[in-house]
Amino acid sequence: MSLPQFKLLRPRSVEEAVGDLGRRVGNxxxxxxxxxxxxSMRQKLFEPEHVLDLRGIGELRGIKPQADGGVEIGALxxxxxxxxSEFLRQQYPVxxxxxxxxxxxxLRNMGTIGGNICLDTRCLWYNQSLTWRKGCGFCIKKDGDLxxxxPGGTKCWAVFSGDTPPALLCLNAEIEIAGQAGARRIPLREFYTGDGENYRRLQPGELVTRVILPAPAADFRGVYRKLRVRGSIDYPLAGVAVAMKCSNGHVADVRIGITAVNPAPLLVEGVSELLAGKAVDQALAEAAGDLAARIxxxxxxxxxxxxxxxEMIRVFTKRAVLAAAQVADRN
Ligand SMILES: Cc1cc2nc3c(=O)[nH]c(=O)nc-3n(C[C@H](O)[C@H](O)[C@H](O)COP(=O)(O)OP(=O)(O)OC[C@H]3O[C@@H](n4cnc5c(N)ncnc54)[C@H](O)[C@@H]3O)c2cc1C
Ligand code: SF4
Structure with a gap:
């Protein structure tokens, strides 16, 4: 599968990148x-006239601890x-x-946090070659209307399959978005639409420049569990992140994020109310699993x-809650 023809643009600054994007919106x-x-370009899912290569923009790289105890991570x-990163392992282990x-x-040597956040949604009927898709009939997400x-629906249910966003949601992460009108900062939980076709709230001409983790999230210990076909390489087919804070063997606060089972990564509501003030046991961990499976x-x-x-979301949530409680209790 050959790449389609395109012109490569290599900006050296965010300002230049945003200018390039603004001039060529849509294409x-x-x-x-x-x-x-x-x-995806080899599969002809995208055939842009221009590709904007961010890799020459040094200001988009790096993990920068902040004076207040938080951290900023460049999108590249x-x-x-x-x-x-030893700093991130200590402060934000999830x-x-x-x-x-x-x-x-x-792939982790090449892949970036910005790319993982902005990752396109996936579907068995979409992530295929042009010939395959043509043979089966094009669908709503690309070139078709079914x-x-x-069947019969008008919404695309392709799933968001990034591994880091559920962890970032647990950490109350914010992202910075740069565009023609300047930079804006939004909570990551507001970035995803829940629609598999137009899955992110990024206007044409905008790009993600930074991830910001707040200082209070550094008090949380956490774990991540994931289901995939080949343990050495594959995308998640179900993923669960748990971040927990404990005091004297009791949960002080907890957040659970799930991925790869909806068109957006989601925070599970009601888990803090369920677990706060209690010592985690099998029954409570199972109840948390039920909440996660429900959404x-x-x-x-x-x-x-x-x-x-x-079912694996339920099982992984239970296991992850038990594991997180053990780690959080030691700290
Ligand atoms: C075999 C294979 C296995 C994989 N397994 C996994 C897996 O287990 N888990 C997982 O999460 N991912 C997986 N991936 C996907 C991918 O490797 C990662 O998600 C990676 O983090 C993507 O980052 P990237 O920098 O390469 O993104 P790119 O491929 O460069 O970009 C991805 C998308 O994000 C957009 N984009 C990138 N950066 C920005 C930005 N700063 N602002 C706005 N838009 C942007 C691009 O336009 C594109 O639409 C896998 C890929 C392959 C080929
Ligand atoms: S879920 Fe989306 S990508 Fe999958 S077949 Fe339906 S429209 Fe196409």
Whole structure:
């Protein structure tokens, strides 16, 4: 599968990048590590006239601890740097754990946190070659007007399958977005739309420049669990991040994020109310699993059945809550 023809733009600053994006709105794609964009271009899912390569913009790289105890991570920072950062491992372990499970070491050396946040949604009927899609009939997400997964429907249910966003949601992360009108900062939980087709709230001409983790989130210990076909490389088919704060063996606060079972990564509501002030046991961990399974709505967007993926959200949540309680209690 060859790449379509395109013109490559290599800006040296965010200002230049935003200018390039503004001038070519609609006909341009942003490239960070390229680990998702390039395969998608080979499959002719994107055929942009211009590709804006961010890799020459030094200001977008790096993990910068802040005076208040929080940290800013440039959008071009590789997942490998995040996985290996001693500072992040100490302060925000749920993020380093999630980053370490993305794809394979080679892909983590290329793939960036910005690309992981902006990752396109995935579906068995979409992530295929042009010939395959043509043979089966084009769908709503690309070139068609039907959905193979929910026939008769008008919404795309392709799933968001990034591993770091559920961890970032647990940490109350914010992102900075740069555009023609300047920079704005929004909570990550407001970034995703819940629609598999137009899955993120990014205006044409905008790009994600930074991830900001607040200082109070550094008090949380956490773990990440994920289901995938091949443990050495694959995208998640169900993923759970748990971040927890304990005091004297009792939960002080807890957040659970799930991925790969909805068109957006989601925070599970009601878990803090369920667990706060209590010592975690099997029954409570199971109850947390039920809450997470309740908001998991996978459809047949992958080779594994929706029922199995939903059940694995329940099981992983239970295991992750028990594991997080052990780690959090030691700190
Ligand atoms: C075999 C294989 C296995 C994989 N397994 C996993 C996995 O287990 N978990 C997982 O999470 N991912 C997985 N991926 C996907 C990918 O490697 C990662 O998600 C990676 O973090 C993407 O980052 P990138 O920098 O390479 O993004 P790119 O491919 O460069 O970009 C991805 C998308 O985000 C947009 N984009 C990138 N940066 C920005 C920005 N700063 N602002 C606005 N838009 C931007 C691009 O335009 C594109 O649409 C896998 C990929 C492959 C090929
Ligand atoms: S969920 Fe439906 S519309 Fe969306 S990519 Fe899959 S088949 Fe296409």
């Amino acid at each position: 341009i794609r942003v490239l960070a590590g390229g680990t998702d964009l390039i395969p 920072t590789t997942l490998r740097s995040i996985e290996r 993020l380093t754990e999630a980053a370490a499970t993305v794809a394979s070491p080679v 959905c193979h997964v929910a 998991s709505k996978p459809l047949t967007t992958s080779a594994l059945t929706p029922e199995y993926r939903r």
